[in-house]
Amino acid sequence: MRDTALTAKHTALGAKMVPFAGFNMPVQYAGVKVEHECVRNGVGVFDVSHMGEFLLKGEKALDLIQKVTSNDASKMVDGQAQYTCMPNETGGIVDDLIIYRKNAEEFFVVVNASNIEKDWNWIADRNDLGVEMNNLSDDYSLLAIQGPKAADAMQQLTDIDLKGMKYYTFQIGKFAGIDDVMVSATGYTGSGGFEVYVKNKDVAELWDRVFEAGADADIQPIGLAARDTLRLEMGFCLYGNDIDNTTSPLEAGLSWITKFTKEFTNSENLKAQKEAGVTKKLVGFEMIDRGIPRHDYPINDADGNSIGRVTSGTMSPSMNKAIGLGYVNVEFAAIDSEIYIEVRNKQIKAKVVKPPFYKK
Numbered sequence: 390m391r392d393t394a395l396t397a398k399h400t401a402l403g404a405k406m407v408p409f410a411g412f413n414m415p416v417q418y419a420g421v422k423v424e425h426e427c428v429r430n431g432v433g434v435f436d437v438s439h440m441g442e443f444l445l446k447g448e449k450a451l452d453l454i455q456k457v458t459s460n461d462a463s464k465m466v467d468g469q470a471q472y473t474c475m476p477n478e479t480g481g482i483v484d485d486l487i488i489y490r491k492n493a494e495e496f497f498v499v500v501n502a503s504n505i506e507k508d509w510n511w512i513a514d515r516n517d518l519g520v521e522m523n524n525l526s527d528d529y530s531l532l533a534i535q536g537p538k539a540a541d542a543m544q545q546l547t548d549i550d551l552k553g554m555k556y557y558t559f560q561i562g563k564f565a566g567i568d569d570v571m572v573s574a575t576g577y578t579g580s581g582g583f584e585v586y587v588k589n590k591d592v593a594e595l596w597d598r599v600f601e602a603g604a605d606a607d608i609q610p611i612g613l614a615a616r617d618t619l620r621l622e623m624g625f626c627l628y629g630n631d632i633d634n635t636t637s638p639l640e641a642g643l644s645w646i647t648k649f650t651k652e653f654t655n656s657e658n659l660k661a662q663k664e665a666g667v668t669k670k671l672v673g674f675e676m677i678d679r680g681i682p683r684h685d686y687p688i689n690d691a692d693g694n695s696i697g698r699v700t701s702g703t704m705s706p707s708m709n710k711a712i713g714l715g716y717v718n719v720e721f722a723a724i725d726s727e728i729y730i731e732v733r734n735k736q737i738k739a740k741v742v743k744p745p746f747y748k749k
Contacts, residue, residue, distance in 0.1 A: 393438040394530050394589040398596055402610055409613060410502035412439040417612035424615035425706040428580050429747075432536035432603055433611035437584075438592070441505035441526040443498040449518035450496050454488060457515055459638055459659075461648040465490040470557045470575055473646050474638055475511060476655045480662070481634040482641070484508050485626065487575065489559055497571070497586075499531075501628045515654075530592035534599060535582035535611075535619075542603040543583065547572065551583065565598035567591045577616065579623035579745060618703050624673050624714065624744020630684055631671060631700040631714050639663055640716065641671045669697065670722040673744035675712050680730065680737035682713035687731040696721050699730060705746060712746045713739075 390413040399406065404415035415436065418424060427433045445453060454462045460473035469490055475483040484504040489497040500508040505526050513522060534543060540551040546565045554560065554574040564570035564585060571586040587595050600608055617627070626632045626641060638647045639662055649660050676682065682702030690696050702713030713730070721728055724743055729736040 393436055394592045395436045395438065395596055398593065399436065399610070404610070404612060407613075410439055412502060414439060415610070415612045417614045418610050421612075421614045421618060422706045424609060424611045425618050427607075427609045428536045428578050428611055428615065428619055429707055430537065431608070432534065432538040432542050432582070432606050433609050433615075434596075434599060434603075435533040435535065435611050435613075435616055436530070436596075437533050437616075438530040438589075439502035440531050441500040441502060441508065441524075442529045442531075442586070443500065443509065443512070444523040444525055445496045445498060445512075446494060446521040446523070447519060448494055450494055450520050453512070453516055453518050453520045454496055454498075455651055455653065456518075457512055457654055458486075458488065459643075459648065459653055459656075460488075460646040461650055462488055462490070462496075463651070467492050468558055468560060470559055470573060472557070474632070474643060475508070476638060476647075476653065476659060477634060478655050479634075480637050480655065480658060482628075482632045482636060482638060483511050483634070485628055485632060485643075489571070489573070491561075503629060528588060530587055530589050532585045532587070532592070532596065532599065533576050533578075533582065533616075534585060535576045535578045536580050538603075538606040539582035542606040542608060543599065546598060546602050554583075565595045565602075567595055570595070577623075577625055578619040579625070579747065580619070617701075618706055621701050621703055621712065621714070622705055622707055622745065622747035624746060626671070626714075627701060636671075636716070637662060637667065640667045640669055666719070668719055669716045670719050671700065671714055671716050672722050672741045673712070673714055673746060674728060674730075674739045674741050675710055675746065676730065677738040677740055680732040680735070681711045682715070682730045682732070682737075682739070688715050688717055689729045689731055689736060690721065691727065691729065693729075693736065696728065702730075707747045714744075717741075
């Protein structure tokens with residue numbers, strides 16, 4: 390297991406550490422429900438330094454990104470970020486990722502921790518355009534400072550107008566006295582806030598200053614368990630659960646990042662799939678009867694016939710009800726459709742709902 394530059398901080402704070410994507414990561418501190426509510430109502434800090442970062446440079450950098458990703462990166466301007474995915478050649482997804490446009494010839498690419506090597510090789514194998522590629526994953530740390538109080542709490546640390554930053558934009562400047570910090574108005578919690586990219590050598594100092602600045606807002610460290618419940622309440626996909634090498638972006642409800650205004654990997658087949666219509670869809674559901682859905686639990690119809698499987702499930706801390714995501718045959722994908730989750734050989738009634746589950 391690899392440590393992040395902040396592992397000693399987490400251990401000193403009494404975090405429960407677990408292996409995750411090859412890293413030794415904090416799964417919880419005070420408890421999932423406490424940490425979840427801290428982010429929904431205040432401000433919390435996640436160490437997500439296990440994520441991967443690539444820098445693509447050169448006059449053909451945009452062309453390479455357009456070739457391997459499904460969204461239309463030509464629409465981006467300097468200082469803008471874009472959520473996208475890399476389709477594979479068999480209808481599935483290599484990874485979902487965020488692209489940051491620094492300028493017309495320089496793009497910062499953030500990928501999932503478990504896919505760093507796979508993504509690097511995938512892009513490199515298709516780089517016949519002479520684009521300079523740099524894998525910065527071992528050089529950078531990433532803090533997600535999330536929650537409705539994040540902007541007010543962090544403003545004293547920077548001249549960047551945090552409240553004025555639009556969603557999915559970023560700026561590079563001085564933050565907590567450290568130069569060249571990338572501050573991004575992004576996050577995977579649905580409660581607002583920022584993601585802050587900083588060199589490993591500076592992250593311990595930044596961590597301390599972030600907690601000093603947030604003391605009046607009762608800032609707390611947050612583990613990966615609460616990160617999962619927060620993203621699931623928003624209906625956000627998690628790679629390896631809700632999307633993977635076998636799931637089409639159209640089946641996963643990601644048609645909004647699948648733009649057929651350009652050619653990209655497998656675009657012709659995906660376009661044909663869109664025109665023909667998918668046979669299964671990723672849906673949100675909430676339990677009607679008592680029971681908690683978990684990854685890979687079967688989804689059945691009223692007669693017990695298999696119609697799909699659960700990809701993510703939990704007891705929602707914000708709503709105190711069990712919720713989940715799963716793929717079902719398209720005829721069961723309509724809102725309010727009655728479905729049954731098989732929990733320990735029992736058929737537990739649920740209904741299809743439209744994410745996000747949590748409404749502010």
